[in-house]
Amino acid sequence: MGIRVTGVMIYYYFVCKRKLWYFCHDINMESDNENVLLGKILDEGSYAREDKHINIDNVINIDFIKEQRELHEVKKSRAIEEASVWQVKYYLYYLKQRGVGEIKGKIDYPLLKKSIFVELSDEDVEKIEGIIDEITQIIQKEEVPVFSELKICNNCAYHDLCFI
Template identity: 45%
Template sequence: MLDQESYQREHHQRMIDGVVAIDFIQNWKIVHEVKQSRAIEKASEFQLKYYMYYLKKKGIAIDQGVLDYPKLKERIELQLTPEDELEIDQVLHAIKTIINQDEMPPRTKKNICRSCAYQEFCFS
């Protein structure tokens, strides 16, 4: 809702292949991800870089990504580097390894878990 209220002129929530839900894209060149706070900024950066990576793999050249913090009146511009792509490839490989295991890895509870959108997957 934050992105819809803050950026009313943009087309919101572009779902691509049922895999990524992009907050909004300007001219299919700049991907925006809207966040409330910088609490988990590194994760937010890699979420945005993953969206850029995913679109690149689909043949859509994205010039840059922007993390928007409307409540803070801040924005961070990001580029997808070859190093980022390598790290994303490694993370995706690790995810596939976990998925293919016979048993789930033990869950670890962190302070951020209480406000995580995926909390119900780990603790229900």
């Protein structure tokens, strides 16, 4: 079965495998999912200025600042930074596969007035390909991954499913 791995799935893979499973089994309680209309990269006219919102194949959904060739992902906090970093690396990977290279990734934390740069190395490409395989295996399983309580559980949309 061909599974289309999205940026959010990469993020959830790092946050919680159970959350990933629930999300992929259409138990979708998150309000901001990536199922927005198919857009075309750098769609002229969608933004008045240089900033573009990009949606490609409903797989990646990002902001792109043309002048600096920078792709931006906005996050509220640095609580799960590793997940955010890999989400952005995945975007860079996905774009590279489609012939769009030499783009810088940046995570913006407007509430903290901070940003960090994200790059994609050859090792990252290998790791991402391994992660895609693992995600495919996790979500093809009939059973939800085993529960283990995390710090983020209290703020998770699936809290009630895990704590019944």
